[in-house]
Amino acid sequence: MKKAFVIVIIGLLIVFGGIFGFKAFVNSKIAEAMAHMPKPVVTVSAATAEIAHWHPQLRAVASLAAVQGVDVTPQIAGNVTAIHFRSGQYVQAGTPLVQIDDSTQLAQLASDQAQLRLASSNLHRTQELIATKAASQAQLDSAQATYQTDQAAIKDIQATLNKLTIRAPFSGYLGIRQVNVGQYLTPGTKIVDLQSWSPLYANFTLPQSDLQNIQAGTPVQIQTDALPGQTFSGKVTALGSAVNSTTRQIEVQATIDNPKNQLRPGLFGELTVVRDTTEKVLVIPVSAISYNTYGDYVYIIHQEKKDGKTQETAMQQVIKPGKQRDGMVEILSGLKQGDRIVTAGQVKLVNGSLVTISHDA
Known part of the structure; x- marks a missing residue:
C-alpha cells in the first residue's frame, strides 16, 4: 500500500513537471520572439517649452x-392709494413710486393755509395801526409770532405730504414690487428694491x-x-x-x-x-502634464541614433508646475527652454517608447 502511494506521487510530479516545463518553454520562446520584434512607434503631438512674459496676477x-442700492420703504404709516411703477422698470431720481393716503394731511393743509391768511391780514393791520400809534409793540410782536407759527405749520404739513409720496432717491432699476393698492404700510416695510x-x-x-x-x-x-x-x-x-x-x-x-x-x-x-x-516664465500647454501619486510629470522627446538611424523616444521627467493661464502652465523646475514635450497621446506611452510627431494635431 505504501509503495503504491509513492508511485502515485511520483506520477503526479512527472505530469505536473511536464506541464509547467512546457509552459516555461513556450514563454521563453515568446519572450525570445518579442525581443527580436521592433518596438511599436506611437504617434503623439508635441510642443516646445518656451519663455513667456506674464503680468503677475x-x-x-x-x-x-x-x-447705490436700497430697499425703498415708507417713513410714515398709511394705506397705499396708488402705485406708479412696474417691476423691473428703470426710473429717474425723484420719480413718484407709491402714494400713501394723504387725505387727512391735505385737509390739515387747507386749514393751516386759512389760518396763515388770517394771520397775514392781522399782521398787516397791526403794522398799519402801529404806524399811527393805535397799537402797541406787544400787539405787533404777537401778530408776527402768530404769522410765523402758521408758516411753520404749513411747512410741517408739506414735509409730511412729501413723505407720503414715496419717490426714487436716485436713478436706477427697480426690483419686484412687494406691495399692493390698499395695503397698510408701517415704517420700514419694503416696497421695492432700487439698484x-x-x-x-x-x-x-x-x-x-x-x-x-x-x-x-x-x-x-x-x-x-x-x-x-x-x-x-x-x-x-x-x-x-x-x-x-x-x-x-x-x-x-x-x-x-x-x-x-x-x-x-x-x-x-x-x-x-x-x-x-512683467516677469519671464517658462511655460508649456496644460495638456502635457500627467499626474500620479509620485508627482507631476511630462514626457520629454529625445533624439538618439541607433544602427545608423535617428529615432525619437519619450522619457518621463518629473516637473514642478506653477500658475496656470489661458491653457498654459508655468514650469518652476524640471524643464528648460527648448525642451520638446508630448502634449497628446501620453496614455499610450511608457518610459522609452519610440514616438513620431503628428503635425496635424
Whole structure:
C-alpha cells in the first residue's frame, strides 16, 4: 500500500513537471520572439517649452454690489392709494413710486393755509395801526409770532405730504414690487428694491502678504459663470483701513465698468488683479502634464541614433508646475527652454517608447 502511494506521487510530479516545463518553454520562446520584434512607434503631438512674459496676477473671489442700492420703504404709516411703477422698470431720481393716503394731511393743509391768511391780514393791520400809534409793540410782536407759527405749520404739513409720496432717491432699476393698492404700510416695510447697475463695486479680500502689490488705481478684471467667456475691467478704488486680525486678510473694493448693464449686484466671480510689471516664465500647454501619486510629470522627446538611424523616444521627467493661464502652465523646475514635450497621446506611452510627431494635431 505504501509503495503504491509513492508511485502515485511520483506520477503526479512527472505530469505536473511536464506541464509547467512546457509552459516555461513556450514563454521563453515568446519572450525570445518579442525581443527580436521592433518596438511599436506611437504617434503623439508635441510642443516646445518656451519663455513667456506674464503680468503677475493676484486672484480672489469677488462679490458684486451696487454703488447705490436700497430697499425703498415708507417713513410714515398709511394705506397705499396708488402705485406708479412696474417691476423691473428703470426710473429717474425723484420719480413718484407709491402714494400713501394723504387725505387727512391735505385737509390739515387747507386749514393751516386759512389760518396763515388770517394771520397775514392781522399782521398787516397791526403794522398799519402801529404806524399811527393805535397799537402797541406787544400787539405787533404777537401778530408776527402768530404769522410765523402758521408758516411753520404749513411747512410741517408739506414735509409730511412729501413723505407720503414715496419717490426714487436716485436713478436706477427697480426690483419686484412687494406691495399692493390698499395695503397698510408701517415704517420700514419694503416696497421695492432700487439698484444702480453701472458701475458696480467688486468686493474681495487678499492676504496681508499681497498688500504691497495693490493700491488704488491697480487694474482688475472679473469673470463670472453667469456670463461665460466675458471679461469685465475696472480699477481698485479703496482698501480697508486695517487687516483683519483673525484672517489676516485685507478688504479691497474695485469699481467695475458695466456699460451694457449685463452684470447684476449680488453676482460673484473670479477677480484678477493685474500688476503693471512683467516677469519671464517658462511655460508649456496644460495638456502635457500627467499626474500620479509620485508627482507631476511630462514626457520629454529625445533624439538618439541607433544602427545608423535617428529615432525619437519619450522619457518621463518629473516637473514642478506653477500658475496656470489661458491653457498654459508655468514650469518652476524640471524643464528648460527648448525642451520638446508630448502634449497628446501620453496614455499610450511608457518610459522609452519610440514616438513620431503628428503635425496635424
